[in-house]
Amino acid sequence: MPDLAVLDHRAARPDLRQDVETVDLAEARDRDLVAKVGQGDPDAFRSLFARYAPAANALAVRVVRQAHLAEEIVQEAFMAVWRNPGGYDPSRGSVRAWLMGTVHHRAVDLVRREEAHRRRATASIPSATEELEDHADRVAGEMDRPGERRAVRAALLEIPEAQRDVIRLMYFEGLTQTQIAEATGLPLGTVKSRALLGMRRLRSTLGGLAP
Amino acid sequence: MTLDHATIEELLAVRALGGLDGDDTAELDRLLASHGECVECRRIGDGFDEVAGRLALALDPIEPSPAIADRIVATEQVGAEQVSPRPQAARPRRAIAAVAVAAVLAAVIVAAGVVRNRPIPVTLAAGQTFVTFEAPQGGGVLTLAHTPGRPGALFRGHDVPDPGEGRVYEIWMIQDGTPISGGCVSPTDGRLAVFIDASLDDAEVMAVTLEDPSCPSAPTSEPVYVAELA
Numbered sequence: 001m002p003d004l005a006v007l008d009h010r011a012a013r014p015d016l017r018q019d020v021e022t023v024d025l026a027e028a029r030d031r032d033l034v035a036k037v038g039q040g041d042p043d044a045f046r047s048l049f050a051r052y053a054p055a056a057n058a059l060a061v062r063v064v065r066q067a068h069l070a071e072e073i074v075q076e077a078f079m080a081v082w083r084n085p086g087g088y089d090p091s092r093g094s095v096r097a098w099l100m101g102t103v104h105h106r107a108v109d110l111v112r113r114e115e116a117h118r119r120r121a122t123a124s125i126p127s128a129t130e131e132l133e134d135h136a137d138r139v140a141g142e143m144d145r146p147g148e149r150r151a152v153r154a155a156l157l158e159i160p161e162a163q164r165d166v167i168r169l170m171y172f173e174g175l176t177q178t179q180i181a182e183a184t185g186l187p188l189g190t191v192k193s194r195a196l197l198g199m200r201r202l203r204s205t206l207g208g209l210a211p
Numbered sequence: 212m213t214l215d216h217a218t219i220e221e222l223l224a225v226r227a228l229g230g231l232d233g234d235d236t237a238e239l240d241r242l243l244a245s246h247g248e249c250v251e252c253r254r255i256g257d258g259f260d261e262v263a264g265r266l267a268l269a270l271d272p273i274e275p276s277p278a279i280a281d282r283i284v285a286t287e288q289v290g291a292e293q294v295s296p297r298p299q300a301a302r303p304r305r306a307i308a309a310v311a312v313a314a315v316l317a318a319v320i321v322a323a324g325v326v327r328n329r330p331i332p333v334t335l336a337a338g339q340t341f342v343t344f345e346a347p348q349g350g351g352v353l354t355l356a357h358t359p360g361r362p363g364a365l366f367r368g369h370d371v372p373d374p375g376e377g378r379v380y381e382i383w384m385i386q387d388g389t390p391i392s393g394g395c396v397s398p399t400d401g402r403l404a405v406f407i408d409a410s411l412d413d414a415e416v417m418a419v420t421l422e423d424p425s426c427p428s429a430p431t432s433e434p435v436y437v438a439e440l441a
Contacts (some may be wrong), residue, residue: 025356028363028406029363046280051279053275054272054274056267059270062270070273071275074279075283079286082283093264096264096265098263099264100213100266101260101264170268171228174229177230177232178232179232192224195228199228199259199262202262203259203261
């Protein structure tokens, strides 16, 4: 996993194998920022915003398909961080997962509230491969974490296309399992099992980062 | 994994992706409730949430309006703690005392054999460096991980003795003989984990002393942990 700033010095220092846990400097920095936000530190908030808002906005744009709505979602999500940083529970996972989960939930909720969603759901659905290749063509030079982006894309491309399609439709398109079953003609059980198998594979490839 | 856990795992995977709906939402709630404080359920769910959180990073970033951050910080926080800035460089009026203590730090470093038997920093993946502190007076293990050339360092410790009532551990970066505070910390059940948002590039030595909880801007005692940086 390149550029994840994850160290496992147990491997490098056999004498410490029993004593020291995996070190994740990037995550430690994030947690430090959240703690400082809890002290009302605006600079810490701006740092956290600069670090994750572009990815959060990209996710929201992807799900809701409207830039102004996406920015509203990002604003609401980060407003929640600013107002209640105690909502982050370090024992449940990374700051990144918490932030992206918050944004994703809000984006999905918004999409599902819209009457137009059903039309959108049954519209032409590009294949996952096509979509990922499209992303690869638009790799931005100013990406803050290009190594991580490459790693996640590579992990997605490693899983079978049928599983990748389900994951893309659920996560990036905001469709429910039932909507996917209706749109693709797959049995609901197949949709669920493909989601599970794909997530298992991604978990294995990307590694468990929960502390 | 039990049959229940197999079902739970499948539903948690779908939930992490945001696709759960219909009867399955209630079914997952029912299964989780029936498991009570289920460590395995939580581990599975948190793991899938972590994966889902990383999926967003596959997209090309899109910068939102920078005005959003300005609007947010302009609003009042609810229940925010008072900001308590970490002491920075030793104040001029305490410089003499600081330098004197720095000399003590240097003496202790030599006495502890840190210079003669310097712990060799281990350069690891992604250019990060890992250092183990010597403990001339302390106990347990204290380590430091940082990336040379970039700000930020993570201190971790285990089996660290309780500093005692009314005492805390204060971390120091020694630069040109001047100790600069990296903040104060107390162990919980012997464990420490603190991130210091500062550059260590100019620091020759790191030290930890026992101090008053006010976290003074210059050390007042001899170090209990020391480490020489590469």
